[in-house]
Amino acid sequence: MAIISRGFAGRSREHNPELPPGQYLTEDFPVLSAGPTPELDTADWTFTVQTENGPTKWDWDELHALGTEEVHTDIHCVTRWSKLGTTWRGVPLDAIFEKVETEREFVMQYSYGGYTTNIPLEDLLDGKAWIVSEFEGEPLDPEHGGPARLLVPHLYFWKSAKWIRGLIMNDNDEPGFWEQNGYHMYGEPWAEQRYW
Amino acid sequence: MTWHVGTVVDTKTETPTGRSIVFDVPGWTGNLAGQHVDVRLSAPDGYQAVRSYSIASADSSQRVQLAVDKLPDGEVSPYLVDDLQVGDQVEFRGPLGGWFVWRPTDVGPVQLIAGGSGAVPLVAMARAHAAATSTEEFRMLYSVREPADAFFSSELQSLTNEHFALDWIYTRKAPEGAARPAGRITADDLARLAAPAASNPLVFVCGPTGFVETVATQLVELGHDPQRVKTERFGGK
Numbered sequence: 001m002a003i004i005s006r007g008f009a010g011r012s013r014e015h016n017p018e019l020p021p022g023q024y025l026t027e028d029f030p031v032l033s034a035g036p037t038p039e040l041d042t043a044d045w046t047f048t049v050q051t052e053n054g055p056t057k058w059d060w061d062e063l064h065a066l067g068t069e070e071v072h073t074d075i076h077c078v079t080r081w082s083k084l085g086t087t088w089r090g091v092p093l094d095a096i097f098e099k100v101e102t103e104r105e106f107v108m109q110y111s112y113g114g115y116t117t118n119i120p121l122e123d124l125l126d127g128k129a130w131i132v133s134e135f136e137g138e139p140l141d142p143e144h145g146g147p148a149r150l151l152v153p154h155l156y157f158w159k160s161a162k163w164i165r166g167l168i169m170n171d172n173d174e175p176g177f178w179e180q181n182g183y184h185m186y187g188e189p190w191a192e193q194r195y196w
Numbered sequence: 197m198t199w200h201v202g203t204v205v206d207t208k209t210e211t212p213t214g215r216s217i218v219f220d221v222p223g224w225t226g227n228l229a230g231q232h233v234d235v236r237l238s239a240p241d242g243y244q245a246v247r248s249y250s251i252a253s254a255d256s257s258q259r260v261q262l263a264v265d266k267l268p269d270g271e272v273s274p275y276l277v278d279d280l281q282v283g284d285q286v287e288f289r290g291p292l293g294g295w296f297v298w299r300p301t302d303v304g305p306v307q308l309i310a311g312g313s314g315a316v317p318l319v320a321m322a323r324a325h326a327a328a329t330s331t332e333e334f335r336m337l338y339s340v341r342e343p344a345d346a347f348f349s350s351e352l353q354s355l356t357n358e359h360f361a362l363d364w365i366y367t368r369k370a371p372e373g374a375a376r377p378a379g380r381i382t383a384d385d386l387a388r389l390a391a392p393a394a395s396n397p398l399v400f401v402c403g404p405t406g407f408v409e410t411v412a413t414q415l416v417e418l419g420h421d422p423q424r425v426k427t428e429r430f431g432g433k
Contacts, residue, residue, distance in 0.1 A: 002244065003201050003285045005237040010245055011271045022246050024271070031405045031429050034295055036412035036422045079248055114423060143409055181294035195197060195292060 018074060019082055020189035026081040031143045034177065038113040038163050042147050047131065048166035051102040058096075060147070063131065066095040071130055073153040075160075076189040088151055090132030093124040104169035108176060109150055109161040117161050117176035118185065119152065121169070128154060131164060156187040156194070199236060199287040200224055202260060204280055210347045214265040214313055215277050216252060221288055226256035229324035230297035230317040230400070233260065233290035237272060247272045250317040250402075250428075251291065252348070254324040260288065263347050265313035296400065296428045300328035304398060307391040308336040309411055311381075311403020312345065317428065318402055319348050326355050335391050339365035339381050339407065363389045381407070383414040393419035402428040 019025060042060040049056045058066075071088040107124060110116045123129065133140055133148045140146035145162030152160045158178050179185055184193040202219035209215045227233075236246045253261040266277040280286075298306060298321040306325075308318040315338055325334050340346045343366065356362045365385060370378045376385075391397035399420060401411050408429045415425050 002199070002236070002238040002287060004240055005275075005286050006281075006284050007279045008237045008239050008245075008275050010237070010239045010243045024245070028431065030431060031409070033427060033429065035427055036416050036425050037409060038422070039413075080246060143405070178295075182292055 018084055020076055021192050022194075023076055023080055023082040023189065026083055028081075029083065029144065030077065030079070030081055032077065032079060032158075033143070033162065034115065035113060037142045039142070040112055040147055040163060045147060046166075047148075047164065049096065049100050049169070050166065051100060051169045052104060053101055056100050063091055063096075064133070066091050066099075068133075069130070071132065071151060071153075073151075075153050075157050078156040078158055078183065078187070078194050082189075087136055088130065088132040089134035089137075090130035090148070090151060092127065093129040093131070094127065096131070097121075097125060102169045104171055106170045106173045108168040108170060108174060110165055110168065111161045112163040112165050115161055115163070115177050117159050118174055118179055119155070119159055120173065120186075123152060123155065123159075128152065154188075156184075156189055158183065159187050197289050198223075199289050202286050202288045204282050204284045204286075205259070207280065207282065210263060211265070211313075211345050213277065214263060214347060216261055216263040216347070217276065217280060218253075218259055218261045219286070219288070221258050221260050224258040224260055224288065226258075227251050227254060227260070227291035228294075228297040228299060229254035229320040231291035231293050231320075232317070233262075233288050233292060235262070235272070235276075236287040236289070237275065238287070245272050248292070250320070252316050252319050252323075254320040255327065263313065263316045263319070296402070296426050298324060298398075298400070300324055300330055302398070303332065305333040305391050305395050306335070307397045307399045308334070308338075309386075309390065309399065309401045309403075310336065310338045311407035311411075312340060313347060314401075314403030314407070314428070314430070315347050316402075318400055319352065321400065322352060322355055322360060325360060331359050333391070333395075333397075334360045335389075335397075336360070336362045337365065337381075337385075337389050338362065339367060339403070341367050342369035342378075343371050381411060383418065386411065386414050387418060390415070390418075393421075396421065396424060399425045400428075401425065404431050405429045 129152045202221040206218040
């Protein structure tokens with residue numbers, strides 16, 4: 001039984017079934033980044049998938065020629081805010097992995113600016129992840145990862161790398177940036193997998 | 197990680213909208229400067245709310261100091277700032293975070309840049325630097341709307357010495373006689389008051405999103421290595 005904080009009433013008793021445990025709703029779009037926002041030009045931007053068979057690389061136009069789709073989803077940040085009903089547009093990872101042969105089951109996302117985060121390959125496939133370049137019908141702001149970021153909405157949002165530069169396929173699940181700094185290897189919001 | 201019970205032992209008004217609170221937390225084994233903690237409040241009917249706060253203290257004791265600014269539409273911060281009294285209890289889980297931290301064993305110059313209540317984790321670093329009698333060069337640049345909005349201002353002033361320099365940016369109202377007129381921080385301020393890029397300092401920037409975006413971008417333009425600029429932001433844009 002938790003201790004009671006005298007005089008604390010809280011705000012709302014209406015349970016929102018769309019909110020994972022320990023999350024609160026925000027209408028805002030908070031920014032969380034470990035360093036400066038990199039300045040990127042889509043003319044120089046590339047995306048690479050590195051496998052045991054070598055790299056496969058796309059430029060901005062080549063990647064988007066794989067086909068984009070609209071994504072309507074909720075997002076959940078480990079710092080406890082959730083944002084419901086957001087709309088994005090991007091290239092599904094399924095389209096990318098149709099062009100890539102790999103037996104490896106784990107992925108390290110890496111970003112312009114040096115960020116990394118790890119994820120099992122199965123969490124990127126079957127309509128679960130996209131490389132998005134639009135938010136609410138507008139080009140994605142640099143602070144939020146523009147020109148393009150990963151979107152993996154079923155995991156805490158640090159698993160959706162901003163300023164995505166590529167993926168490295170690994171045999172083992174290696175920890176990325178936050179995972180080396182106290183955060184969970186998988187990050188499932190409904191199981192509250194926040195920290196080690 | 198388990199939840200620890202924290203009992204309020206002291207509170208102090210810091211600004212018109214913020215205060216610092218010292219808790220006694222049995223079982224707490226200390227924290228690094230810059231780390232944060234999850235704070236959980238429970239209402240009598242079982243309702244709970246959890247938020248993360250930066251820790252202002254940085255030592256190995258079971259005393260934990262937070263400093264909280266009240267968000268007008270917040271659920272937890274108004275309670276912490278206005279209602280919490282000595283003897284009241286909340287729960288803690290942590291310390292959390294291993295990136296935005298300074299350790300007394302860290303070598304090299306450090307530049308702290310704070311906006312508003314973003315000073316809290318940087319105050320912890322200044323305190324840790326002083327407590328360790330570190331001779332690494334520390335500088336702090338603290339931007340507030342006006343002098344009354346500064347957290348821990350007299351303590352920070354008392355920490356200044358040959359190894360810790362403190363400069364202020366006033367965005368709305370500067371004190372009488374201030375050399376710099378009130379206004380938002382500029383690249384010129386950073387060039388004038390922050391450790392030069394050539395000395396390759398480790399830079400910690402903490403504050404509202406707009407402030408941190410501006411400062412971090414300007415630092416990179418001034419030649420700072422982006423890998424040496426650590427940021428922590430709060431709020432949306």
